[in-house]
Amino acid sequence: MGKLAIRILSAALLAASFIPTASAAEKFIIVASTTSTKNSGLFDHILPLFEKKTGIQVRVVAVGTGQAIRMAQNGDADVLFVHHRPSEETFVAEGFGVKRFDVMVNDFVVVGPDDDPAHIAGMTDAAKALEKIALARAPFVSRGDDSGTHKKELALWRAAGVDVVQASGSWYRETGSGMGATLNTASAMQGYALADRGTWLSFRNRAGMRVLVEGDRRLFNPYGVILVNPERHPYVKADLGREFIAWLISPEGQAAIGTFRINGEVLFKPNAMAVTH
Amino acid sequence: MTDFGSALGAALSLVVRLDPDLAEIVLLSLQVSVGAVFLATLIGMPLGAAVALFRFPGRTAIVVMLNALMGLPPVVVGLIVYLILSRAGPLGVLGLLFTPAAMIIAQVVLVTPIIAALTRQVVEDLWTEYEEQLRSLGAGPGRALTALLWDGRFTLLTAVLAGFGRASAEVGAVMIVGGNIDHVTRVMTTAIALEVSKGDLALALGLGIILIVLSTGINGAAFVLKEAAQRRHAG
Amino acid sequence: MTAPSTLPVSTSILPLEFYRVSFEAGGKRLIKDLSCIFAAGPSTIILGPNGAGKSLLLRLCHGLLKPSAGQIIWHGAEGRDPSAHQAMVFQRPVMLRRSVAANVDYALALRGVPRRQRRDMVAESLTETGLSRLARHPARVLSFGEQQRLALARAWALMPQVLFLDEPTANLDPAATHTVERVITAIHAAGTQVIMTTHDLGQARRLADEILFLHRGRLLEKGPADAFFAGPRNDLARAFLRGELLWRRPRDDTSDQAEKTENG
Numbered sequence: 001m002g003k004l005a006i007r008i009l010s011a012a013l014l015a016a017s018f019i020p021t022a023s024a025a026e027k028f029i030i031v032a033s034t035t036s037t038k039n040s041g042l043f044d045h046i047l048p049l050f051e052k053k054t055g056i057q058v059r060v061v062a063v064g065t066g067q068a069i070r071m072a073q074n075g076d077a078d079v080l081f082v083h084h085r086p087s088e089e090t091f092v093a094e095g096f097g098v099k100r101f102d103v104m105v106n107d108f109v110v111v112g113p114d115d116d117p118a119h120i121a122g123m124t125d126a127a128k129a130l131e132k133i134a135l136a137r138a139p140f141v142s143r144g145d146d147s148g149t150h151k152k153e154l155a156l157w158r159a160a161g162v163d164v165v166q167a168s169g170s171w172y173r174e175t176g177s178g179m180g181a182t183l184n185t186a187s188a189m190q191g192y193a194l195a196d197r198g199t200w201l202s203f204r205n206r207a208g209m210r211v212l213v214e215g216d217r218r219l220f221n222p223y224g225v226i227l228v229n230p231e232r233h234p235y236v237k238a239d240l241g242r243e244f245i246a247w248l249i250s251p252e253g254q255a256a257i258g259t260f261r262i263n264g265e266v267l268f269k270p271n272a273m274a275v276t277h
Numbered sequence: 278m279t280d281f282g283s284a285l286g287a288a289l290s291l292v293v294r295l296d297p298d299l300a301e302i303v304l305l306s307l308q309v310s311v312g313a314v315f316l317a318t319l320i321g322m323p324l325g326a327a328v329a330l331f332r333f334p335g336r337t338a339i340v341v342m343l344n345a346l347m348g349l350p351p352v353v354v355g356l357i358v359y360l361i362l363s364r365a366g367p368l369g370v371l372g373l374l375f376t377p378a379a380m381i382i383a384q385v386v387l388v389t390p391i392i393a394a395l396t397r398q399v400v401e402d403l404w405t406e407y408e409e410q411l412r413s414l415g416a417g418p419g420r421a422l423t424a425l426l427w428d429g430r431f432t433l434l435t436a437v438l439a440g441f442g443r444a445s446a447e448v449g450a451v452m453i454v455g456g457n458i459d460h461v462t463r464v465m466t467t468a469i470a471l472e473v474s475k476g477d478l479a480l481a482l483g484l485g486i487i488l489i490v491l492s493t494g495i496n497g498a499a500f501v502l503k504e505a506a507q508r509r510h511a512g
Numbered sequence: 513m514t515a516p517s518t519l520p521v522s523t524s525i526l527p528l529e530f531y532r533v534s535f536e537a538g539g540k541r542l543i544k545d546l547s548c549i550f551a552a553g554p555s556t557i558i559l560g561p562n563g564a565g566k567s568l569l570l571r572l573c574h575g576l577l578k579p580s581a582g583q584i585i586w587h588g589a590e591g592r593d594p595s596a597h598q599a600m601v602f603q604r605p606v607m608l609r610r611s612v613a614a615n616v617d618y619a620l621a622l623r624g625v626p627r628r629q630r631r632d633m634v635a636e637s638l639t640e641t642g643l644s645r646l647a648r649h650p651a652r653v654l655s656f657g658e659q660q661r662l663a664l665a666r667a668w669a670l671m672p673q674v675l676f677l678d679e680p681t682a683n684l685d686p687a688a689t690h691t692v693e694r695v696i697t698a699i700h701a702a703g704t705q706v707i708m709t710t711h712d713l714g715q716a717r718r719l720a721d722e723i724l725f726l727h728r729g730r731l732l733e734k735g736p737a738d739a740f741f742a743g744p745r746n747d748l749a750r751a752f753l754r755g756e757l758l759w760r761r762p763r764d765d766t767s768d769q770a771e772k773t774e775n776g
Contacts, residue, residue: 407606407608409571409600410602413598413600414618414623415622424608431609510653
């Protein structure tokens with residue numbers, strides 16, 4: 001089996017060497033990030049500016065926060081860019097990351113069908129709103145994928161005193177997939193969902209859904225960026241990664257984030273300055 | 278559903294505009310799948326032919342295994358290749374994760390059993406017909422193997438096409454090991470998955486239509502060639 | 513034969529001796545304790561009704577089958593590989609999915625004949641079998657008779673010392689049979705020992721110098737063709753020549769006893 005593996009590998013390498021990809025760029029880093037940043041179009045807005053300035057290509061692999069962190073723990077990414085502060089702090093504390101920097105915030109919103117069977121429209125207490133959904137046994141579609149959004153949602157259910165594990169499969173439905181897929185499901189089931197505002201605003205298949213609850217402080221959604229520890233993983237492109245992080249939290253990078261809008265709405269509020277100064 | 282109408286519109290406009298991003302994605306898709314099928318053919322055909330020709334202990338087990346592996350779930354293959362190519366994995370030093378090479382490797386793993394299993398079937402049938410004649414002419418195992426592969430070439434094209442169909446249609450493996458990185462590892466299927474997750478179902482379906490048209494075209498062309506050649510040689 | 517021979521001019525690998533050879537398959541003894549010698553010279557025809565074991569005998573000679581018991585010895589081989597000096601034509605011609613010429617060329621390539629020499633040898637063997645016109649045609653679209661001639665051309669090109677033919681005209685019409693027989697005679701005249709099976713008595717009369725009569729896996733009679741056709745010593749052979757159906761069981765003996773219990 002070993003021999004075969006080596007044959008496959010060497011042959012594949014040979015073939016790969018013939019592939020003239022557009023990505024002949026020598027200088028590149030891999031950023032493990034979340035679907036919310038990628039699907040919203042933020043990266044498409046800011047990365048060309050960075051690449052133009054530094055010549056460093058940023059390759060974004062967008063997965064759930066949980067998977068992104070595991071990817072970084074394996075050393076398969078140079079920079080981690082996610083949105084679940086407790087996990088990020090653990091990641092640094094365990095020595096996988098060098099240091100966490102604040103980059104930007106946006107917020108979560110509870111979206112749901114126009115006719116709003118649980119009558120939560122306009123509420124500002126997210127936990128109370130979820131409680132009403134549970135009482136109404138109205139369909140709620142959860143990410144269920146250990147992502148930052150999923151973790152946030154579970155925290156809100158705990159605050160509401162609702163045991164969703166019990167309800168799983170009845171009115172509480174876990175898709176186990178990304179934000180977009182979950183919103184597609186919610187829209188098809190006319191159910192409620194917790195979504196990050198960025199993905200929601202750029203989401204096209206809203207089909208009779210709207211934002212019902214927003215503005216709760218607990219819906220605050222900070223993004224952090226961390227260089228993967230090069231002492232732990234010697235392959236990490238520490239210098240290029242540092243350059244990217246430095247740019248993100250620099251006035252220039254922050255301005256780039258602040259000017260990204262969808263339908264005139266700012267999606268991510270830069271907040272690096274607030275912390276670094 | 279207006280989605281189908283707007284999907285057709287999206288597909289048409291992408292094609293008519295010769296959208297450069299689309300062209301890049303289509304090109305990379307073809308490179309990855311064709312590359313993977315090419316390598317899988319180099320490995321799978323001799324392997325399948327050898328299993329057809331030689332009698333050795335454990336042969337039945339290998340035949341059963343090859344047939345079973347034809348249905349390998351792409352996600353599982355992706356995960357295994359990911360774990361092997363990960364920096365934390367045994368081949369991490371090569372730094373192949375999130376490159377087209379990684380996608381090719383994953384697809385080679387997916388496609389090789391298909392080509393090997395179908396080749397075994399074709400070669401075994403041909404061997405029943407040829408065995409006495411080839412042995413009479415003094416062909417050793419190696420010469421017999423190449424003769425059978427050559428003489429079965431038209432039928433074996435079907436095996437290659439089956440492999441190509443599998444490679445170009447799967448999303449699970451390339452998504453995991455490629456990462457769907459824009460301009461680097463984004464292929465037709467991962468682009469479709471991305472558009473679905475953005476809720477842009479029309480664009481996703483539009484891309485899907487282009488993928489279907491492409492693979493139908495390739496299969497159709499190969500089929501016509503094969504039929505013509507096979508008729509000429511009377512099977 | 514005018515073609516330049518690539519085979520070393522050497523003494524024949526014959527005679528071929530069968531010493532108490534038996535062959536079993538599926539628990540049945542299909543060739544029973546057969547001993548005989550095939551010497552160089554006469555064109556030998558193996559006669560017998562269907563199921564007598566004629567094809568098996570030919571395959572044992574050619575080495576396609578290994579005997580279950582006994583020995584098969586090429587006395588003239590003297591350390592040479594006897595299989596390199598034999599060829600065989602089957603009842604159903606096996607045509608490779610290539611052109612007529614490529615079918616012959618492939619056989620020569622397998623014997624290690626250099627490419628330059630192969631061209632002439634291919635051309636000559638196709639001329640001798642009347643297939644030159646079809647050289648570029650795919651072999652599998654030829655008529656059955658043409659395919660059998662191509663099988664002969666392929667064997668001819670190899671210039672074997674011994675050519676085995678297994679019912680080569682069994683499926684052919686008289687005209688095609690005639691052509692094939694002419695080629696066989698020519699091959700024999702060129703110095704190749706011909707050992708052939710048939711159940712066509714007329715063909716045996718036309719081609720045979722020597723007859724082996726086989727029945728139910730046993731060699732019942734072996735001798736010059738003239739003598740055999742004039743009056744075989746064996747009564748089963750006599751019945752066969754008269755065109756009777758040989759359906760009755762032979763005399764019981766120990767080995768047939770075994771067969772009987774297996775069949776029962």
